[in-house]
Amino acid sequence: MAVSTSVLTVFTAAYLVIVALLAYYGYRKTKCAEDYLLAGRNVHPVVLALSYGATFISTSAIIGFGGLAGQIGMGLIWLTVFNIGVGILLAFAIFGKRTRALGHKLGAVTFPDLLGKAYQSSFLAKASAVIVAVGMPLYAAAILIGGARFIESTLSVSYNTALIGFAIVVAAYVIVGGLIAVMYTDALQGTLMAIGMSLLLVLTYIKLGGVTEAHTALTSMKDLVPEGLAAAGHAGWTSMPVSGSSLWYTLITTIILGVGIGVLAQPQLVVRFMTVKSDRSLHRAILVGGPFIMLMTGVAFTVGALTNVYFFNETGQIALAAGGGNADAIMPEYINAAIPDIFIVLFMLVLLSAAMSTLSSLFHTMGTALGHDLLKGKRADSQKITQGATLIMIVASVALAYVMPANIIARATAMFMGLCASALLPAFAMALFDKAPSKLAAKTSLITGGAVWFAWTAFVHVKESSALGISGFLFGKDTLMAMPWPVVDPLIIALPLSTLALVTMKLWESRAAAPLSKGDVEPL
């Protein structure tokens, strides 16, 4: 890379100055707790779309999932289909409008607050806040790791300096500026990401000799799939994995369905629907959001797979080998090696933006869950409590980033989204669409979803159960079930069961409350 570290440092500093100005704007505009928590419920639709998209798309999508596409191929494009169809169209047009209306009606300011008020249940508010406060640091730590690794390799600083520095910068503007600062910086970062990813796609196809030529070259590399991956079902980078193989189950159940559906019950995304004052803003945001997500994940997954052609042409290695066996290293290696120097600065800012935009939203959501939903109680000074709680959650995330293993970015993202969908989605949907939502059904669903997700994660789904070690400690083996169950994602089991629990309890409660039959009715 011919761009010197000092040049990159200067551009990074300039970028951080703009971020600081937007944080200051957020600080000045924040007059009350509702401003801090919900950006005053008056956000512009373009800012909403870019903020939602930039929060949704993090280093996980570009570095983690892009690297995964470099490893397992273009099948990830079906996740983009879900990202747009479910994550934008369904989320905004159906869930978003109901969420906005219900949030306004109930005066809810956070996702747990919305659930608690919709069901008039402090248990549901606190339980969902606990899920956020316990599960989200896992996701935040994965984003921190991805961002720090990139800063380490680009700015030539130590991993520790990159991790701590990155966390401090994001923490500063989240704590000071609240959601206004978060969403406006997101919008800036989303704009940079859209420009950068468009360029990345064009430059990659130019580098590889054209669209059809690049795809044809990738198709012809299928004999180079490593033996281990081929045995797991890898059939080449322009093919879906062999149906029913362990790789196929991972791609379909964990990556495409886990992340694709999980997005509907993501607290940091749901809260954004409550920041606009009308459905019109949501309609307009869809127009921006769909193409934005296509530019993000569609490009990342396509370029991720095509890095194999580049690395093979240049070094005779496939992308995974060029990344030292670490899928998370593929995209940074590719950008540093293949992209013309003149654009390196832009891509550094794109990846920094992707990490910062997601991380800032996670920090804000974790802080509000701990501060507003769990600790505040009846105290009036919720903003100070939330700011303190945000700091605590940031420290916890940084600590977690030090103990989490390598190659974790995509998996940690899928785990958090799976947990949210399993435990929260049925209760959230009932709160939005049922005129008389059942508190008992929601509680049963949340407990069932959370418990089944955890049990499957700890005792069956082998990638997590082997890492957690609980099953090994108690039963002497990493998984308690035979194939294919150890490669079926927890969401595939937990979400149907939590939905079934919700429906069963709702029907049971309706029957119990039904009027007596005609002959039993006592005369008035």
Added chain:
Amino acid sequence: MLGIEDPLIWSGYLAMLVCTAACVIYGVKNWNKGAPDDGC
């Protein structure tokens, strides 16, 4: 199609474009619907 032989992959790309177009069409068609003074 365009160097991709597996129909499950190129149909994924096609589905991605259809979903994106649906977002654009929905946004344009409803551009002015749901304003605050509509009582929504």
